[in-house]
Amino acid sequence: MSIIVVYLLVVLAIGLVAYRVSQRTAEDYFLASRTFGTVVLLFTMFATLLSAFTFFGGPDTAYVQGPEWILVMGLMDGLIFAVLWYVIGYKQWLLGRQHDYVTLGEMLGDRFGSTGVRALVAVVSLFWLFPYVMLQQIGAGAAISALTDGSVPFAVGASLITVFMIVYVVLAGMRGIAWTDTLQGVFMLVMIWAALLWVLTSVGGVSTINEGLTADAPQYLSLGSEFYTPQRMLTFAISIAIGVTMFPQINQRFFTAASDRILKRSLILWPVLVILLFVPAFLLGTWAVGLGVEADIQAGESILPIVLDEFTPVWFAALVIAGAIAAMMSSSDSMLLSGSSYFTRDIYRPLIDSSISPRDEDLLGRIGVVVFAVGALLATLWFEAGGLAAGSIGAILVEIGDLAFGGFAQLAPAVVIALYWRGVTKAGIFAGILIPQVIYLAFSFIPEVTLGSITLFTDVYLGWGISIYCLVIGVFVTIYISIQTMPSPEENRSLFFEDLATPDT
Amino acid sequence: MNVCRSTSPHQQDEWQAFFERGIREVLTMVSSLERWLWFVVTIAMLTFAIPWFYWGDDTVVVGLPIWLWWHIGWLLLAALFMWVFTRRAWGIGITGGERA
Incomplete structure (x- = not known):
């Protein structure tokens, strides 16, 4: 728990620095004035894309169904998304730079001369984004209550995290969020590889694991299964990759590159980054089967923390879990920010007050963050009090998450x-x-x-x-x-x- | 262009125009062929990220299933593909893909 607090303080410090260097305009608050370099762009895109799924839902799926999940995610995020980043993202970037667009709805509204089109895009996006933010809060609340063995109840945990996020997002804006994304991305990359090597050395090499797999789950080594049919793998990969490009927090990042050259470099490095993170994270889930580590996914357990508990020191496991929770929060941060920008930019400004100054719009954007976050929190608490079915965090993430991805797609x-x-x-x-x-x-x-x-x-x-x-x-x-x-x-x-x-x- | 020294200035102009038109035509032909090629290669890149021909194969090579190695190698190849694309064909389909 103290590790998480330290983590949060570091994040807050970064947010304050970002607040100090930023200008008080909506374009700067929402897009950091389109100034991102390769490393920041690459990692903020990456960290935003990942959320908690990489560290909980993904390894859980690889644990229950087999490592083919790596192929699904590699095709989805590494390739289809990269192609779409060029097809949709590069063109959007060019247009955004030329006409100062901040949101997708704004761009389309301008093309079709229609406030209706603009508002429709925003409303559809917010419709799917809202439950997705709730999902992150449910995840955070559950994680905190699990970490403290219930001494911090779900409602308190979820509220604390939400309040922290509000403070952070209101202060930091896009620039601060992207900086922490970068820090977290690098940190998690190092940690997940360290975890993999740690497990490998402490069990005496991969052959032990493979012997276990051959004995207990030989089907995990062969490609395809009843779950992993070509149709299902492709449905996941295609609809999620396409959905991701329309997620407000991802789509908005298409606008943020500083130059053509930075976009090019990011695209080249992208598939490498995807492989570097997904392969170790999901392999750990599959290896757990070969090592005889058990997690009751149905009852809400997650495999990665259990594997870490078993094979790595406590401080190390805690660091990884703190990092995963931070990743979850950073996704929510980005969602809150983009949700607010869709609202102020595409609903409030064209429909209610079109004469608003950039400075007031910046302020309104920050207020929008508070409204959006508190609204989602209230819905989360109400939902939880009504008795959310006791399923695994991972399973719920996959289920609702996939529905929202399909909706955005x-x-x-x-x-x-x-x-x-x-x-x-x-x-x-x-x-x-x-x-x-x-x-x-x-x-x-x-x-x-x-x-x-x-x-x-x-x-x-x-x-x-x-x-x-x-x-x-x-x-x-x-x-x-x-x-x-x-x-x-x-x-x-x-x-x-x-x-x-x-x-x- | 001093290709035909013996011809009159007028003829020389015509020759030059002919050559230039020819070069332009060949260049556009190549670039439209190249556009199609990039399209086909992209589709191939997406199609074979999952090695369908290893379906049901459980061969293990250096600790990992062979199909996982294929996938890892394929994504690294994709990075190389992106590199060539950004150098040679960036902008195709969007700004026309002129080489800077």
Whole structure:
């Protein structure tokens, strides 16, 4: 516990420094004035992407289902995301620099001359972001109450963490968050490799582990299983990677690179970084099986802390767990900040008060952080008091997390088509965003109905998740409605094409 | 361009224009071919990150399943691919991909 406190103090100190050097404008608060260098950009993107999943949910999945999870994450984050970073992110970066966009909604609203499009993107994003922030608070509350053996109850733990995050995010803004992301990213990278080597040396090498695996779970060494079907692996990889690019905190980071050259360098290093972190983290989960370490994932235990407890000194295990909790918080920090920016920039400013000054918008952004965080906390506490089913943190993370990723992914088809095809109309993008969302929600939440030989509202068809089908529907709806409708006069059709300024490298 | 010294100044201009047009055509042909090539290579890069041909294979090499080694090697290769892409073709499909 004292390690966590020290950790938090360090983080706070960084936040204060960031506050001192920042300017009081919305662009600086939300985007650090687009000044990130390679290392900071790489690690803030990375740390934001990871959240608690890498250290709890991921190793748990590799423990229960086998190490194929590494392939899913490698394809998802290492490759598909990198390609999308170029396809969506680079173009967004160029446009953002040229027109001072701070959010995705702002960019699309400008292209289609429509406050409605702008607000729709923000509302859909906030709809998915809110439960995701709750998820992080539930995770943090549970982790703290577990660490203190219940002497700090869930509600107190979750509230403390939330208050700390509010103070931190209000002060630090994007610059401070990115700095701590960098620190945490480097720290966790070192720690996870140290953990791996520690386990290896204390059990006498990988052959012991593999003997255990061959005896207890020989299927873990062969590629594929009943769980890891090609369809399921690809559904996860594709829909989460696409979803990630539309997550506000990730999408907004597309705007933050200082130059073309920094983007290039980041993209080159990206797959290497992904391999460096995921391979050791998830291998530890799988190796636990070979070493006979047991965790009751169903009952809420997580495998990584148990493995560390078994094979490494207490102080080391505590450091890693503190780092993991810090990673969880840093993701929430970024979410709060981007949630607030979507609200102030795309809902408050265009709909309520468009004459707001940059300085007031900066202030409003900070207030937005408080409102968003407190709202999510109240919902979390209410939810928990109502008796959240006692499932594992990991399982819940995967489940709700995946639903939100799929939901965000549904924004992507319309956005990508609008970025690359000038024929998209206002009605086209509206329908292309709204219709897949409605279908995805219906199939995710309405109970299954069987009509003759067809089952409606289930979430998998022919092995493929419903999010994949919705993506395809999104493509067709956007194109079809755009062809069927006339562009409205306030649209700016050349904005993403002829008017795009080339970078001055 | 002093390719045809014996021709009149007028003819020389025509030759020059012809050559330049030819060079331009060859260059655009190469770059549009190259664009397709980058597209195909990208798809291949995504397709074989999971070694489908090792499906069900449980060979262990130096402590790890062979398919995991493939994946690790593949992502390192992807980094190399990115490096070549950023040097040669950066901007393709977005700003036209002119080489700086």
